[in-house]
Amino acid sequence: MSEPEMAAWRSGVRDWLHSMLPQRPEQPEGPADYAVFQNITESAERDLLDRVREYRRQRYDAGYGAIAIPSELGGAGLSMRYVVAFTEEEQAFDPPQSTELISVTCGLVGPTIATFGTAEQRAKYARAFLRSDLLCCQLFSEPGAGSDLAAVATSAVFSLDDGAWLIEGQKVWSSGARFADYGLLLARTDREVAKQAGLTMFLVPMDAPGVEIRPIRQMSGASSFNEVFLSGVRVGDDMRVGAVGEGWKVANATLGFERTASGQGTRRKGGTFEDLLRLASRLGKSGDPVVRQQLADVYVRTQLRAATTERVARPAASIGKLVASANLMRIAEVASALLGARITADSGEPDAFAWTEHVLGAPGYRLAGGTDEIQRNIIGERVLGLPREPRVDKQPRGGAG
Numbered sequence: 001m002s003e004p005e006m007a008a009w010r011s012g013v014r015d016w017l018h019s020m021l022p023q024r025p026e027q028p029e030g031p032a033d034y035a036v037f038q039n040i041t042e043s044a045e046r047d048l049l050d051r052v053r054e055y056r057r058q059r060y061d062a063g064y065g066a067i068a069i070p071s072e073l074g075g076a077g078l079s080m081r082y083v084v085a086f087t088e089e090e091q092a093f094d095p096p097q098s099t100e101l102i103s104v105t106c107g108l109v110g111p112t113i114a115t116f117g118t119a120e121q122r123a124k125y126a127r128a129f130l131r132s133d134l135l136c137c138q139l140f141s142e143p144g145a146g147s148d149l150a151a152v153a154t155s156a157v158f159s160l161d162d163g164a165w166l167i168e169g170q171k172v173w174s175s176g177a178r179f180a181d182y183g184l185l186l187a188r189t190d191r192e193v194a195k196q197a198g199l200t201m202f203l204v205p206m207d208a209p210g211v212e213i214r215p216i217r218q219m220s221g222a223s224s225f226n227e228v229f230l231s232g233v234r235v236g237d238d239m240r241v242g243a244v245g246e247g248w249k250v251a252n253a254t255l256g257f258e259r260t261a262s263g264q265g266t267r268r269k270g271g272t273f274e275d276l277l278r279l280a281s282r283l284g285k286s287g288d289p290v291v292r293q294q295l296a297d298v299y300v301r302t303q304l305r306a307a308t309t310e311r312v313a314r315p316a317a318s319i320g321k322l323v324a325s326a327n328l329m330r331i332a333e334v335a336s337a338l339l340g341a342r343i344t345a346d347s348g349e350p351d352a353f354a355w356t357e358h359v360l361g362a363p364g365y366r367l368a369g370g371t372d373e374i375q376r377n378i379i380g381e382r383v384l385g386l387p388r389e390p391r392v393d394k395q396p397r398g399g400a401g
Contacts, residue, residue, distance in 0.1 A: 003078055006085060013089045016062050020055075021093040032354040036270040036328060036361025038099055038224045042178070049135070049179060051096040056106060056132040065106065066114075066130045073114040074126055084306070100224060101137060101176025105129050108257045109136040109184050116201075116242045116250050125182075125203065139171040139185035139204065139228055140251065146173075147371045149186070149255075150195045150248060154230065156187035156202060158237070165189075165202065165240070167210075167233040173368075177213050177226040180206045185230075186251050189244055199247030203239045204230070219360055255370060256317055269324075269365065270358040271331050273302045279338055279351060294334045301327045318375040318383075325372060328362040335359065 040048065059065045067083045069075025076082070110129035113121055128134040145151040154169025167187055177183065183204045190198035204211070210233040215223040242250040276298055280286040286295070305323045335355045336343055346353040366372050380386040 003082070006081075009082065010085055010089055013064065013086055014092075016064070017089060017093045020058060021095050024092055024094045032275075032351045034271040034275065034354050034358040036358055036365055037218065039357060045099065045176075046179065048096065048099060049101070052098055052102050053132040053135075055096050056102065060131040066110070069111055069114055069130070073122070074130065075114070088306075099176060101135055101179055102132060104138050104175060105134070105136045105180075106132055108138065108254050109182075111257050112184065112250060112254045113203075113241065115253060118238075120238065121203075121241065134181045135176070135179060136182040136184055136203070137174045137177040137180035137206070137226075137228075138254070139174055139177075139183040140254075141173045142170060143172055146367070147374050149251065150199065152186055152188055152199065154185070154187045156189050156200060158189070162234075164234045164236050167202070167204065167230045167235065169230050171228040171230070172225075173216070174213075174226045174228050175224055177206065177228050178215065182206060183211075183228065184241070184254065186247050189247075193245075196248040197245055199251070200244050201241040201247040201250040202235055203241060204233060204235055208233050208235065210234075218364075270328050270361060271335060271355065273298045273331075276331060276334055276338070279335065279355075282351060283338060285338060291338065294337070298327070298330055298334060301330060318370075318378040321369060322372060322375045322379075325362075325366045328358070328365050332359045332362040 038045070056065060063076055064086055066075035067078050067086060068080050069077070071077035106129065110126060113129060114126040117126060125134065129136055139154075140149060140152070142152050142154060144153060152169075154167065154171065156165045156167045158165050165187075167185070169187065171183075171185070174183070183206055185202045185204045186199055187202060188195075188198050189200040192198070206213070210231045212229040212231070214227045214229070216225045216227060217223050218225065273295070277286065277295055280288075280291055280295060285291045301323070305320065305327055308320045308323050336359055339352055339355060342349060342352045343355055343359065370378075377389065381388050
C-alpha cells in the first residue's frame, strides 16, 4: 500500500486536532514543570491517567494511535516519518500530558503483543493496550539485571499438573506499576542453556495473588518507579508471549520500540530549548555571547534529535536514544549555569527552583531503556557490524541475541 501524500495527511491531522484540543498557549500556564520523570501525587496521577486515556482512545479511533504498526496487525502501516509528523502537528495544541505508563502501554507493550501475540492475545489485548483500555507496565529489570538484562533471575516453572507457570522473583524500576492492569514480564525458564536462550515472556495480571508492589522514592521527590515482588504467582500458558525460550527475541523488539519512543524528537521530557531561551531572556542574559553559544548548541542538538528520529529505525533507534539523553544533560548544564546558586533552594522566584527536577532527572534518562554504553554496543554490533564483545555467557551468533 502506498503512503499518503504528506502535506494532505498533515492537513487531515491538523483538522482532527483542531476539533479535539485547544491551541497550546504561547506562554505556559501555571507553575513551571521541567520534570524528566513525573513528580505528582497518586491521586493526581490517577486523574491524569483518566484524561490521557480518553484522549488516546479518541486518537486511536481516528487512526492516529498506531501509525507505524503494520496494517495487518491493527495499525495504519505508515513509516516513522508520519509518527514524527503527527507529534510535530500536535505541538501546536494542548493535549493532556502523557505518563510513563501510557507510553509503555501504547508504545511498547501494544506493538509487542500485536507482533508476537497469538491470534487470541491480539484479539483480547493488542487493541486494548494500543487504545489504553487496559494498562500494562514493564517487568524487565531486576536488582542484579539492569543493563545486562539477559541475566534476569526471576524464574517461571511450568507445571504439568495444571498447565500453569509458577513465577518467583523481583523486578525493579517499573514505571506506573501501581496503576497497571498487567505487567509484561521477562522470566528465566531454562537455566541449562546460554542465558539469552533460557528466557520466556509473559503477561502477568498485576492483581494476581502473590504480586506485591512497592513505590521507590527518587531523589527528585517523585515515586514514579516501583519494585514488584512475585511470590508463587501462577499464570496460564495462554499468558505466554512468544515461544518458550524466545523471550530474548521478544524483549529485544520491545526495547527497540522503547528506544524509538525515547528518541522521538518532539516528545516532551524535562525542559526544552524554548524553556532555556525564555529563562535566559528573563535573566537578561540572552545577549551574552557565551550564553548565546550555549543556546545555539542546545538548538542544534534539538534539531538533530528530531532529524535522527525521522531517519532511523530499530536497532538504529539507539542513535536517537543517545542523542535524546545527551540533549537532556546539555540542557541541565546550561540551566544550572544560567541560574547558579538560585537553583539550589526555592526562594519563590518563578522559573528557577523548578529546574532542579530536570537537573536531577536527566542523569536517570541515560539509564532508562538501556544505558548509554549499551546503546553504543548496539550501534557498534548491530548497525555498524563491528565485532561483538568476547563473552562466554553470550548466546552463539545466529541466536536471538
